[in-house]
Amino acid sequence: DADVTQTPRNRITKTGKRIMLECSQTKGHDRMYWYRQDPGLGLRLIYYSFDVKDINKGEISDGYSVSRQAQAKFSLSLESAIPNQTALYFCATSDLLEGTGELFFGEGSRLTVL
Amino acid sequence: AQSVTQLGSHVSVSEGALVLLRCNYSSSVPPYLFWYVQYPNQGLQLLLKYTSAATLVKGINGFEAEFKKSETSFHLTKPSAHMSDAAEYFCAVSDPRSYIPTFGRGTSLIVHP
Numbered sequence: 001d002a003d004v005t006q007t008p009r010n011r012i013t014k015t016g017k018r019i020m021l022e023c024s025q026t027k028g029h030d031r032m033y034w035y036r037q038d039p040g041l042g043l044r045l046i047y048y049s050f051d052v053k054d055i056n057k058g059e060i061s062d063g064y065s066v067s068r069q070a071q072a073k074f075s076l077s078l079e080s081a082i083p084n085q086t087a088l089y090f091c092a093t094s095d096l097l098e099g100t101g102e103l104f105f106g107e108g109s110r111l112t113v114l
Numbered sequence: 115a116q117s118v119t120q121l122g123s124h125v126s127v128s129e130g131a132l133v134l135l136r137c138n139y140s141s142s143v144p145p146y147l148f149w150y151v152q153y154p155n156q157g158l159q160l161l162l163k164y165t166s167a168a169t170l171v172k173g174i175n176g177f178e179a180e181f182k183k184s185e186t187s188f189h190l191t192k193p194s195a196h197m198s199d200a201a202e203y204f205c206a207v208s209d210p211r212s213y214i215p216t217f218g219r220g221t222s223l224i225v226h227p
Contacts, residue, residue, distance in 0.1 A: 004157075031213075040123060042204060042219040043158075090157060094213065100146040100165050101208030101215050105157035 003027045006091050006106035014114050019078040021109045023091030030096055032074040033103065034058075034066060037088040046089075049074055050096070081113045116141040116207045120218035128226050133177075133192040135221050137205030140186065146208040147188040148215065149179055153201045161203070164188060175199070200225045 004025045013019055023032065030051050035043040045058030047066040055068055063085060065077045078085055088110050092103040121136040139145060147164040162173025169181045175198075179190045188205060205218040 033214075035217075040219060042120075043217040045214070045216075048214060092158075096213070099213070100163060100210075101213035102148065102160060102163060103150075103158070103206075103215060105150075105159070107157045 002107065004091055004093055004104055004106040006089075006109045008109060009107065010110045012112045012114065013081055015082055017081050017113075019081050019111065021076045021089055021091075021111070023074045023076070023106060025072050025091075025093045025104075027093055027095070027104060028071075029093035029104070030071065031094045032068065033092045033094070034064075034074070034076045035090045035092060036060065037090060037108075043090065046076065078111075081111075083113045086111060086113045116145065116209055116216050118205050118207050118216055118218035120203075120205050120221050122221055123219065124222045124224060126224040126226065127195045129197055130194050133190070133195045133199065133223065135190040135203050135205075135223065137179075137188045137190065137218060138186055139188060139205070139207045141207055141209065143210055146210060146213075147179075147181060148206040148208065149173065149177070149188075149190050150204045150206060150217075151201050152204065152220075158204060161190070195223075195225050197225050197227065199223060 033048045034046040049055045049068045091106040117140045119138045149161040150158040152158045162171045164181045172178045177192045204220045206215040208215045
């Protein structure tokens with residue numbers, strides 16, 4: 001099984017619908033991140049969490065919210081999806097004790113908003 | 115603030131030729147630097163990382179990168195390209211104070227037979 005698991009892997013939805021992307025990890029890392037990948041734009045940070053009670057906005061948090069339900073679980077929500085949120089979303093983890101910020105990624109969740 | 119610039123959104127090489135993917139960074143403090151690879155329909159995985167131990171860093175699959183502080187560069191090279199190297203490559207810089215990585219826009223490596 002993958003160390004960082006994202007569900008769903010693919011989702012097609014309509015404008016205005018609420019969507020939740022879920023991420024769970026078995027690496028025991030304290031830090032978790034949500035990134036968005038768009039062609040030609042690389043990966044952009046949406047939200048990050050250093051522990052269950054520490055959640056922070058990234059560079060493109062508007063239109064998104066997150067919940068850190070446990071050390072191992074970090075979910076991303078789109079309250080009212082819009083077409084320009086169509087993208088590939090990645091969850092990642094890192095270990096503070098490792099000390100460099102090396103990330104471990106899930107396989108990605110491809111979201112299409114019609 | 116830190117940033118990463120990857121020169122060339124696409125690089126095309128012939129199988130067996132040298133691979134050179136360029137990365138320049140901006141950071142107010144000595145950074146940690148990474149190269150990640152993304153194969154089609156997969157997540158990103160670490161190729162190599164610079165953590166100030168040695169300026170020439172060797173990674174997986176025959177790739178290496180050299181940290182040049184004077185040029186603020188961390189270019190990725192491989193002496194001989196293989197068809198299986200075709201993928202998207204991302205350079206990233208991590209602030210040693212927060213450890214939050216910032217990514218470049220990526221370079222798509224195309225390998226021709």
